[in-house]
Amino acid sequence: MxxxxxxxxxxxxxxxxxxxxxxxxxxxxxxxxxxxxAVHDLGIQVAVVVGGGNYFRGxxxxxxxxxxxxxxxxxxxxxxxxxxxxxxxxTARTSADVRVMTAVPMQSVAEPFIRLRALSHLDQGRIVILxxxxxxxxxxxxxxxxxxxxxxxxDALLVAKRDIDAVYDKDPNVHPDAVPFTHLTYDAAxxxxxxxMDTSAFVLAGEQGLTMHVFxxxxxxxxxxxxxxxxxxxxxxxxxxSQ
Numbered sequence: 001m002x003x004x005x006x007x008x009x010x011x012x013x014x015x016x017x018x019x020x021x022x023x024x025x026x027x028x029x030x031x032x033x034x035x036x037x038a039v040h041d042l043g044i045q046v047a048v049v050v051g052g053g054n055y056f057r058g059x060x061x062x063x064x065x066x067x068x069x070x071x072x073x074x075x076x077x078x079x080x081x082x083x084x085x086x087x088x089x090x091t092a093r094t095s096a097d098v099r100v101m102t103a104v105p106m107q108s109v110a111e112p113f114i115r116l117r118a119l120s121h122l123d124q125g126r127i128v129i130l131x132x133x134x135x136x137x138x139x140x141x142x143x144x145x146x147x148x149x150x151x152x153x154x155d156a157l158l159v160a161k162r163d164i165d166a167v168y169d170k171d172p173n174v175h176p177d178a179v180p181f182t183h184l185t186y187d188a189a190x191x192x193x194x195x196x197m198d199t200s201a202f203v204l205a206g207e208q209g210l211t212m213h214v215f216x217x218x219x220x221x222x223x224x225x226x227x228x229x230x231x232x233x234x235x236x237x238x239x240x241x242s243q
Contacts, residue, residue, distance in 0.1 A: 003229045004155035006045040006122060009036065010145035013054035013082055015162050015217045022054055024085055032217070033089040036127065038224045040096060045122040049130045049148055050086060051141040052078025072137035076104055079141065083131035084109060090127060097126040103135030103144070115151050122152065142201040150208050157210055158226065159197065160217035167196050167214050167234040183235045205236070212236040 018025035040046045055078030061071035083100045090098045099121050100110040121128050133144040149157040166180035186206030215222050215233030
């Protein structure tokens with residue numbers, strides 16, 4: 001039995017990159033496309049929010065001698081490139097319709113994000129890829145992924161992390177005794193300074209009661225298994241579930 005009817009997948013730009021952390025690795029793109037299709041083929045409605053950190057990040061602005069707002073605009077264009085590449089990889093593997101929608105109008109390559117239109121696409125079985133964040137600087141794709149999940153009335157937000165299989169009480173790369181959380185509340189994540197997502201994203205998700213799963217994108221079929229009811233990685237909710 002399916003746990004969720006509709007999900008939003010938050011996919012970082014780095015997840016598409018190879019070992020260098022830059023650009024798009026064809027094998028990674030193919031792998032992630034197959035993972036998305038595995039969820040879609042279960043009959044689950046899927047929207048994907050893509051990042052652009054494999055091309056440019058706003059925090060790189062100072063090193064390049066450009067303003068932060070300009071740098072964030074460049075990063076938003078990077079998300080569009082990733083979205084178009086993912087659409088190409090998906091359409092090569094499925095007969096399902098795949099739509100790219102952007103917060104920054106780009107009519108010649110993608111549709112503008114209109115909430116009701118995106119909902120219609122999902123209801124008709126289309127895969128929707130969301131690019132451009134929310135179209136504003138000074139915001140990473142963490143906050144837009146939560147916002148889009150709420151706007152699209154998703155049952156859960158799946159946060160695919162690279163080289164992170166769960167949320168830990170401290171950095172496992174530095175502390176061998178770090179303990180993973182199987183379940184965490186947003187209040188606890190904020191109070192303990194968990195950095196797996198921006199604090200603003202945690203606040204919004206907690207206020208609106210959004211269910212979030214954090215897992216390792218490199219482990220095959222985890223998205224599908226989570227949607228089928230398995231508890232993998234870390235489940236983050238607004239309150240502790242009743243026993």
